[in-house]
Amino acid sequence: MYLLGYDIGSSSVKASLVDAQSGRCVASAFYPKSEAAIIANKPGWAEQEPSSWWENLKLATADVLAASAADPKDIKAIGISYQMHGLVCVDKDLNVLRPSIIWCDSRAVPYGQKAFDEIGHEACLSHLLNSPGNFTASKLAWVKENEPELYSKIYKIMLPGDYIAMKLTGEVCTTISGLSEGMMWDFSENAPAQILLDYYGIDRSLIADIRPTFSEQGRVTAAAAAELGLAEGTPVTYRAGDQPNNALSLNVFNPGEIASTAGTSGVVYGVLGEVNYDPKSRVNTFAHVNHTEDQTRLGVLLCINGTGILNSWMKRNAAPEGISYAQMNDLAATAPIGSAGVSILPFGNGAERMLENREVGSSIHGVNFNIHSQAHLLRAAQEGIVFSFKYGIEVMEQMGMNVNKIHAGHANMFLSPIFRNTLAGVTGAVIELYDTDGSVGAAKGAGIGAGIYRDNTEAFSTLEKLAVIEPSDTQEYKDAYEVWKSRL
Numbered sequence: 001m002y003l004l005g006y007d008i009g010s011s012s013v014k015a016s017l018v019d020a021q022s023g024r025c026v027a028s029a030f031y032p033k034s035e036a037a038i039i040a041n042k043p044g045w046a047e048q049e050p051s052s053w054w055e056n057l058k059l060a061t062a063d064v065l066a067a068s069a070a071d072p073k074d075i076k077a078i079g080i081s082y083q084m085h086g087l088v089c090v091d092k093d094l095n096v097l098r099p100s101i102i103w104c105d106s107r108a109v110p111y112g113q114k115a116f117d118e119i120g121h122e123a124c125l126s127h128l129l130n131s132p133g134n135f136t137a138s139k140l141a142w143v144k145e146n147e148p149e150l151y152s153k154i155y156k157i158m159l160p161g162d163y164i165a166m167k168l169t170g171e172v173c174t175t176i177s178g179l180s181e182g183m184m185w186d187f188s189e190n191a192p193a194q195i196l197l198d199y200y201g202i203d204r205s206l207i208a209d210i211r212p213t214f215s216e217q218g219r220v221t222a223a224a225a226a227e228l229g230l231a232e233g234t235p236v237t238y239r240a241g242d243q244p245n246n247a248l249s250l251n252v253f254n255p256g257e258i259a260s261t262a263g264t265s266g267v268v269y270g271v272l273g274e275v276n277y278d279p280k281s282r283v284n285t286f287a288h289v290n291h292t293e294d295q296t297r298l299g300v301l302l303c304i305n306g307t308g309i310l311n312s313w314m315k316r317n318a319a320p321e322g323i324s325y326a327q328m329n330d331l332a333a334t335a336p337i338g339s340a341g342v343s344i345l346p347f348g349n350g351a352e353r354m355l356e357n358r359e360v361g362s363s364i365h366g367v368n369f370n371i372h373s374q375a376h377l378l379r380a381a382q383e384g385i386v387f388s389f390k391y392g393i394e395v396m397e398q399m400g401m402n403v404n405k406i407h408a409g410h411a412n413m414f415l416s417p418i419f420r421n422t423l424a425g426v427t428g429a430v431i432e433l434y435d436t437d438g439s440v441g442a443a444k445g446a447g448i449g450a451g452i453y454r455d456n457t458e459a460f461s462t463l464e465k466l467a468v469i470e471p472s473d474t475q476e477y478k479d480a481y482e483v484w485k486s487r488l
Contacts, residue, residue, distance in 0.1 A: 002026070002075045003452070004064075004230075005443030008053050008082040008160050009242065010102055011035045015060035016439035017068050020076065020452055023462030025440050027070075029063035031056040039099055044106040047099035050088050050163050057164065061228045072231040078168065078220070079238035079446030081245035081438045082161030084181050087139040090163075092155040094172070098147070100160060101139045108138035112183075115141075115199055121281075127186045127195050129277040129285035129298070136182030137193070141200040157206050161239045168228075168236055169218025174208040180287040181241050187275050190293055213289050214238055214449035237449030240289045242438060243269050244299050248289050249441025250407035250434055251460040253297070258393075258406040258429065262413035265349065266307030266385065268392055272298040276399045282354050283395055289445070290456075300399065302354060302392035306346035306362060307385050308413050313348075314381045318374060329416045332378035337422075337473055338480035339376045341366040343487050344384035354392045365487045379418060386422040387484040393427060406431045410466045424469045425477035431469040 001021065007014040014030040036056070039047040065072065085103040090096055101107070112132040116124050124131060132138050136159065144151045156172045159182065166172050179185040179192060184207060186193040192207055211217045217236045225232040240248065247259035247269050255273030260266070274296055277285055288299040311325075319328050347355065348362030364377070393403055406423065410433040413419045424431045444459045453459035 001452070002070055003443040003447045004075050004078045005439040005441065005446065006057060006060075006078070006080050006164065007242070007245075007438035007442060008057070008080065008164055010038065010048065010083045010104070013053055013056035013060055014437070014439040015057065015064045016437070016443055017064045017070060017075070018440055018443040020447055023444070023460075027064045027068035028439060029060045029067070031059040038102070042107075046102050046105040048102055050096050050100050050160070053160065053164060054167050058228055061230070065229055072229060072234075075230065075234055076452060077235055077237045077446035077450035079442035079444070079449070080161045080164055080236065081240055081242050081442040082159065082164065084159070084241035084243060085135050086160040087136050087143070088158040088160060088163040089143065089150070089154045090156055090158065090166075090172070091153050094155075094166060096163075097150055097153055098143070100163075101142075102160075105139070106134055108142045109134045111141045112138040115196065119195065119199055123195065125277045125279065125281065127188045128183050128193055129187055129275070130183060131281045132183045132196055137184050137196055137200060137202070140202060144201065154206055156208050158208060159241070161241070162208060165217055165236050165239055168220050168224050170221045171218035172208045173211045173217055175211060175213045175239060177213055177240055177244055177287040177289060177291065179207070179210070185287065213240060214445065216449070235450060236446075238442065238445035240442075240445065241286070243267060243301055244286065244289050245438055245441050245445065247271070247299060248445055248456070249436045249438055250409070251456060251463055252407050253288075253290050253456050255297075256402045256404050258403055260389070260406050260408045262307050262385070262408075262419070263411075264307065264309045266304040266389060266413070268302040268304075268389055268396070270300045270393070270396050270401050270403060272296075272300050272396075272399060272401050274400055278395055278399055280356055282356060283392065300396050300401065302395070304346075304354060304388050304392060305349035305352055306388070309349050310344070310346040310362060310381050310385060311413065314378055318377050320374070325415070328378055329418060331375050332382060332418055335373075335375040335379040337476040338483065339380035339383060340371060341368070341483070342372055342376045342380040343484040344377070344380045345488060346381070346384045346388055354388070354395065360488075382413075382416060382418045383422050383480060384484060385413065386419060386426060387481050389423060390426045390481055391485065391488070403427060403429050405429055408433055409437070410435060420469045421472070422477055424471045425474050426481050428471050428474055430471070432465055433467040433469075435464040435466055
């Protein structure tokens with residue numbers, strides 16, 4: 001018995017086939033092999049053809065079926081993870097009307113800011129938990145104003161994952177979690193966000209039917225089965241945006257638990273057990289995968305632009321030529337905790353929402369030419385990245401989150417002992433590292449939605465824990481953090 005998971009990213013589409021009993025991934029594949037094209041007809045624009053996601057999904061599915069030699073009839077459920085905040089528009093025949101405006105497109109920024117100011121900051125935050133920002137509803141407002149003829153043909157709007165589910169099942173539906181990421185869910189009213197829809201003049205009928213995140217959301221049609229080589233009638237039983245799904249993949253479901261990634265940019269995603277928001281809107285808050293009317297579970301999302309990109313910049317410009325990342329970590333480890341007073345602010349990759357959208361740049365502080373070396377700079381860079389995480393976690397704590405455990409994949413910056421130990425030490429949280437990814441998580445989410453697993457505890461009982469990092473030297477790390485913060 002198998003579960004099939006899809007992860008619809010902006011760079012590729014990945015498919016993974018998971019043995020439901022062992023929890024083991026038996027085959028995975030992704031397409032395209034080079035990064036997927038993004039259409040940028042004007043500065044700040046970013047679009048993709050939804051049909052390209054479907055074509056890449058077909059190729060990935062074919063590879064997975066061939067590699068596993070699995071009988072498609074043994075695939076009992078399908079789950080979908082997808083790039084968040086995108087906009088897909090279809091007509092009454094379910095034909096796509098225009099390329100999808102994806103998450104990194106910035107054309108809707110002024111629309112969201114104007115709505116935030118005119119509706120009122122307090123009203124937006126208390127109902128939406130966020131500024132309308134550059135999210136899906138604001139993208140649709142741009143279409144309404146700039147492409148009115150096309151807008152008049154829209155039957156339903158969807159997120160990227162909703163589109164893939166539609167292609168699989170022929171049904172148009174979405175989730176509360178999905179609507180919340182598009183600023184189309186009102187947490188005060190527990191209903192679609194009429195406060196913003198009315199402001200933009202968007203008819204509520206454009207919103208798809210709402211289904212629970214873990215539920216049967218349609219079955220594979222005969223036409224889709226013929227295209228993909230799957231069995232007709234296979235149920236789609238889970239969908240979620242990539243960051244909530246990453247948290248699910250790491251078995252992060254409960255208040256106080258954190259899922260973190262640290263690639264080029266960094267993400268801290270924590271679960272909050274009560275409806276709350278940051279009055280300065282420095283973080284984003286969405287409905288988590290297990291949020292219901294009776295059980296509040298919100299995902300508080302902090303994105304830090306200047307993360308691994310600082311470490312790679314240091315490797316190119318401040319480390320000995322030809323050094324590997326592992327060797328660079330060894331060299332940095334020869335410097336003491338706190339880097340003997342050197343602090344680096346890692347914010348050199350654009351404006352940071354955590355800093356109220358200020359663009360402060362990266363900077364180095366406290367260098368003494370007589371005592372500091374490459375090792376101090378390399379360590380200070382990693383510590384500076386961690387301290388920016390801690391700064392954001394403090395925002396989450398102000399919202400009522402008690403951070404006690406951080407789950408992460410064993411990849412990117414989490415491969416560095418300095419990074420891991422500093423994060424555990426300065427936050428006081430236990431760090432657990434796992435071997436998983438988004439498409440495997442989506443498959444297991446499908447298992448929960450189909451009732452194959454009783455709950456997340458059973459679904460992730462076989463999740464391979466690679467390492468546990470306990471906090472140590474906490475006072476030294478906290479002292480170094482206070483020095484770093486004083487230089488912000």
